Amino acid sequence: xxxxxxxxxxxxxxxxxxxxxxxxxxxxxxxxxxxxxxxxxxxxxxxxxxxxxxxxxxxxxxxxxxxxxxxxxxxxxxxxxxxxxxxxxxxxxxxxxxxxxxxxxxxxxxxxxxxxxxxxxxxxxxxxxxxxxxxxxxxxxxxxxxxxxxxxxxxxxxxxxxxxxxxxxxxxxxxxxxxxxxxxxxxxxxxxxxxxxxxxxxxxxxxxxxxxxxxxxxxxxxxxxxxxxxxxxxxxxxxxxxxxxxxxxxxxxxxxxxxxxxxxxxxxxxxxxxxxxxxxxxxxx
Amino acid sequence: xxxxxxxxxxxxxxxxxxxxxxxxxxxxxxxxxxxxxxxxxxxxxxxxxxxxxxxxxxxxxxxxxxxxxxxxxxxxxxxxxxxxxxxxxxxxxxxxxxxxxxxxxxxxxxxxxxxxxxxxxxxxxxxxxxxxxxxxxxxxxxxxxxxxxxxxxxxxxxxxxxxxxxxxxxxxxxxxxxxxxxxxxxxxxxxxxxxxxxxxxxxxxxxxxxxxxxxxxxxxxxxxxxxxxxxxxxxxxxxxxxxxxxxxxxxxxxxxxxxxxxxxxxxx
Numbered sequence: 304x305x306x307x308x309x310x311x312x313x314x315x316x317x318x319x320x321x322x323x324x325x326x327x328x329x330x331x332x333x334x335x336x337x338x339x340x341x342x343x344x345x346x347x348x349x350x351x352x353x354x355x356x357x358x359x360x361x362x363x364x365x366x367x368x369x370x371x372x373x374x375x376x377x378x379x380x381x382x383x384x385x386x387x388x389x390x391x392x393x394x395x396x397x398x399x400x401x402x403x404x405x406x407x408x409x410x411x412x413x414x415x416x417x418x419x420x421x422x423x424x425x426x427x428x429x430x431x432x433x434x435x436x437x438x439x440x441x442x443x444x445x446x447x448x449x450x451x452x453x454x455x456x457x458x459x460x461x462x463x464x465x466x467x468x469x470x471x472x473x474x475x476x477x478x479x480x481x482x483x484x485x486x487x488x489x490x491x492x493x494x495x496x497x498x499x500x501x502x503x504x505x506x507x508x509x510x511x512x513x514x515x516x517x518x519x520x521x522x523x524x525x526x527x528x529x530x531x532x533x534x535x536x537x538x539x540x541x542x543x544x545x546x547x548x549x550x551x552x553x554x555x556x557x558x559x560x561x562x563x564x565x566x567x568x569x570x571x572x573x574x575x576x577x578x579x580x581x582x583x584x585x586x587x588x
Numbered sequence: 589x590x591x592x593x594x595x596x597x598x599x600x601x602x603x604x605x606x607x608x609x610x611x612x613x614x615x616x617x618x619x620x621x622x623x624x625x626x627x628x629x630x631x632x633x634x635x636x637x638x639x640x641x642x643x644x645x646x647x648x649x650x651x652x653x654x655x656x657x658x659x660x661x662x663x664x665x666x667x668x669x670x671x672x673x674x675x676x677x678x679x680x681x682x683x684x685x686x687x688x689x690x691x692x693x694x695x696x697x698x699x700x701x702x703x704x705x706x707x708x709x710x711x712x713x714x715x716x717x718x719x720x721x722x723x724x725x726x727x728x729x730x731x732x733x734x735x736x737x738x739x740x741x742x743x744x745x746x747x748x749x750x751x752x753x754x755x756x757x758x759x760x761x762x763x764x765x766x767x768x769x770x771x772x773x774x775x776x777x778x779x780x781x782x783x784x785x786x787x788x789x790x791x792x793x794x795x796x797x798x799x800x801x802x803x804x805x806x807x808x809x810x811x812x813x814x815x816x817x818x819x820x821x822x823x824x825x826x827x828x829x830x831x832x833x834x835x836x837x838x839x840x841x842x843x844x845x846x847x848x849x850x851x852x853x854x855x856x
Contacts, residue, residue: 321600359767382773390771397761398768400793410790414773445797459772 306333306356306388306467311365313351325351327523329365333467333501338493340510340531341503343520344545349503350393352520353469356501357381357388386415389465393472395456396449404430404447404455405440411463422462429462430455432492434484450481454488461492467499468492474509486513511535511549511570519546532568551575558582597756599716603648606717609833610726616840617714623847624703624710629854632847633702639843640710649716654709665704673697720752729827742818750806758799765794 313326325348333339333356343349354360355367358374358381367374374384392398401407408426417425430440433454439447444455457473470489474482490513493500504510510517510531517534519527521544527534535541535548538556551572558565564585566578605613624636644651678692715723728745735741766776769790776787 354767357771359770382775385771385773390768392764392768392771395768397798398765398772398790398794400790410769410774411772414775463773 305335305370307331307366307368307371308352308355308362309366309368311355311362311367313348313355313360314363315351317363325523326355326362329523329525331518331525331528333499335466335499336497337499337516338490338514339499339501340514340517341501341520342505342507342510342517342546344505347520347544348523349505349520350471351523353390353471353501353503356467356469357385357390359390382414386411386463387465388467388469389460389463391457391460391468391470391473393475394453395460395473396444396452398459399444399452399456402443403441404435404444407444407455408458408462411459415463425462425464426458429458432461432495433458433488450477450484453477453481453485457485465498467501469501469503471503472505473502474504474506482509489513505546507535507541507547507549512572519544531570535570536568555579597715598719599649599653601648603646603717604832605643605647605713607832608717608836609827609829610718610722611730611827612829612833612836613714613718614723614726614730616836617711619840619844620710621707623844624707627847627851628699629851630699631854632851633699633706635843635847635850636706637702640706640713643713644709647713647717649713654712654716658705658708661704661708665701668704669697669701672700721749724749724752725823725825725827742821746818754799754802757802758795761798762791762795765791765798 308329308331311326311329311331312324315321315323315325327348329348329352331352341349341352351360355362358367361375369384369387372379374381399407401410405426408429409422412422412425435451435454435458439451439455444452447455453473457470460468473485473489477485486509489500489502492498493513502510502514514531517527517529517531518525519534519541526540526544527537535552538548538552541548549570551569551574552567555565555567555569555575555578558579559567563579563582565582566574569575569578620636620640624633627633627636644654673689673693673696674687676690676693676696678690680688680690681694682689718726724745727748728741731739731741731745770776774787774790776784776791779787
């Protein structure tokens, strides 16, 4: 059970003078139950790539397959695919349209043709997962705060109960607190439901704390596809493509240069704290 | 998916036509459209078509790209042609029940179809080779004399340029919202007319919200930059006529003369 991209390329405006190669020979496999971070600078092709994952756009060349079946072969039920691969767009709150929060979340499962009781159960479960309590259910989605709107919009996709959840820059435009809330909720969700999550971001900091695998994109190509610690060891190369490793990586590298015995592979603040404390104690002994 | 509409779009490339002053192109297009209505013989249409073909060649815009935008107005053309075909009085050629197709009707329908095709391609050539900003600049400059009679020319031009600028933005927004709703299982293509209309709600509500949000942002940004209308405003790129522009006016004059003379000779 996996989503697979083989040698996928995509060109925007192929028949005009302004044609842009957004994706160039992408090979990527998304297995079950993995938490993946997709990172790249603005214009690196991240958003184009995620739209291939649920068949919103067809690749110019290459094959996208889900569970071994090409999703662009004739008669493939792409509507079903879209319920399996949930895609949360950038600024998803811009897609809210219903009169109240609850009906908006019901939109997705209703489109799947489920019975009403099941639709309501799923909507309620999804809203619980994103931490929207019952008192908001009958409110207009347009009256909520920015962070709440976004959580409702994410619930709208979650309610379809996808096997793979793809989030395109879910923290864009949020304040630090809203960002931490959303990311924390996604991590919790991943833990509770055991679905695959693809988190798209341009910030290493966002991603480093949560994911188990990082895919770095640059100019439509995959630059690195590895565990976070391995990816962050390429600090120089990352900087060359306009990305930066998390702040702690820099501190640890610098400490190692100064002769402290720290583990440079630490990527989260907790890991960094532990290794620094150990190194300092060692020095004192 | 929605970017297929090319009518009224700008096509980025380098050509003689792209380099012309927008005023020349505005006057030229207007003259061309008028000429289509002055002419009423097939020789004239042939001349007009040749003139347009030369312009298209000069514009470096692929003909295929232009035709793509025509599909949207095909229905209108067929409708107009059909009406003319049946409702023009004259010598009957074919009779179907109470309707009759006359020889004058056939000629009229053909003329109408040719006229509309040339008109649409001719005017889309202008928008394909001129950026919206240049277009409104040209319009403002050409309508300048009307300021004497308190016509708010600058404001109208500003409104036009904002409206034109917002077309691609809203198209992009539509595309994005459509994709987002399709990702949530929405279906815009199947079902009967009523179901299709209902399916538009998840698209239209966010689109209107977005339009108002954008308008609000723009108004705020304009105010923050102390925008207060046209009085005493200078331009970053003032419109100046060059040799090519005078040449283009000359070519236009020649085209018009030839067309009128040809029409006269035919009548003699």
